[in-house]
Amino acid sequence: MSEEDSILDNIEIHKNFAIISINPKLYPLSVIYSAAYWLLDRVHVIIDGDPETEILVEIRPKDKKVDLKEIGYEFNDELINYSVYTVQATRNKRLREMIVEKALMGNIGQQPSQTQQYINPQSEKCDCPTPQGKQESSTWKPREQTLQDEELQKLRERIIPTNNSDLFKGVGDIDEDGITNVQNYRHKKDEFLND
Amino acid sequence: MDAIKVEKNRCVLKLNNDFYPERIIKEGIDTFQNKERISFSEGRIIIEKNKNNNPEKVAYEFCDYLLSLIQGGSRWH
Numbered sequence: 001m002s003e004e005d006s007i008l009d010n011i012e013i014h015k016n017f018a019i020i021s022i023n024p025k026l027y028p029l030s031v032i033y034s035a036a037y038w039l040l041d042r043v044h045v046i047i048d049g050d051p052e053t054e055i056l057v058e059i060r061p062k063d064k065k066v067d068l069k070e071i072g073y074e075f076n077d078e079l080i081n082y083s084v085y086t087v088q089a090t091r092n093k094r095l096r097e098m099i100v101e102k103a104l105m106g107n108i109g110q111q112p113s114q115t116q117q118y119i120n121p122q123s124e125k126c127d128c129p130t131p132q133g134k135q136e137s138s139t140w141k142p143r144e145q146t147l148q149d150e151e152l153q154k155l156r157e158r159i160i161p162t163n164n165s166d167l168f169k170g171v172g173d174i175d176e177d178g179i180t181n182v183q184n185y186r187h188k189k190d191e192f193l194n195d
Numbered sequence: 196m197d198a199i200k201v202e203k204n205r206c207v208l209k210l211n212n213d214f215y216p217e218r219i220i221k222e223g224i225d226t227f228q229n230k231e232r233i234s235f236s237e238g239r240i241i242i243e244k245n246k247n248n249n250p251e252k253v254a255y256e257f258c259d260y261l262l263s264l265i266q267g268g269s270r271w272h
Contacts, residue, residue, distance in 0.1 A: 029214070037266040044255035045262055046198050047214040055214075058198070060255060 011072035017060040018068040020075055024055050027079050031086060035078035042066050199254050206250035208240040208257065215261050223261045
């Protein structure tokens with residue numbers, strides 16, 4: 001290696017290119033492909049090595065302004081990013097399938113929609129349950145039913161909860177202060193940004 | 196890494212089939228053949244120089260294209 005070459009962690013930097021070494025036991029090939037693809041707008045990428053022992057990723061900048069060291073570090077970050085994504089996707093796979101399945105079945109009409117279950121075909125009356133109890137209005141339709149003030153207030157509280165103690169009532173080991181800070185940030189973003 | 200070898204009027208690309216399967220390489224060559232003089236022989240990709248191209252640069256772009264094909268939906272792995 002010449003004076004311009006250097007080794008940083010798993011990154012071997014040469015004059016016009018860098019080689020990143022990856023342990024395939026830590027990162028599956030799909031994750032390496034994703035991380036490499038992420039960099040394609042700035043560097044050329046060639047993948048080589050042994051898929052069992054060591055994978056080598058060569059990166060060559062497309063522009064002289066590109067810093068190989070920074071790109072190498074970014075590549076390592078993207079390996080972790082896509083690994084987490086893959087793990088979460090695997091955990092949520094069944095749930096996503098169920099959601100899509102339910103949505104498709106509803107559209108196709110194999111299951112009646114929740115509203116249609118309550119419509120009496122003879123009188124076209126809707127017996128949909130409401131917070132006040134079952135309605136038997138001859139002209140009731142969804143969205144035309146007005147809520148009482150008390151019910152409306154409860155609905156508002158659920159959308160924009162102001163008191164975490166009520167929201168998480170009965171649930172143990174909740175860091176209510178931490179959650180309050182997160183929720184306050186979500187709903188009062190401008191105040192936090194201006195601090 | 197010796198994946199790319201630059202010769203006088205051409206560039207020879209030897210890619211690892213563990214990472215770039217032959218099917219993907221052939222698909223890439225089909226696309227690049229419209230504009231470049233590129234061929235596949237004995238496991239090597241040969242890019243010939245023509246009036247307007249730099250074979251080495253084309254080789255790197257070809258590798259990038261293969262990666263996008265792999266990432267874009269081919270489920271060979």
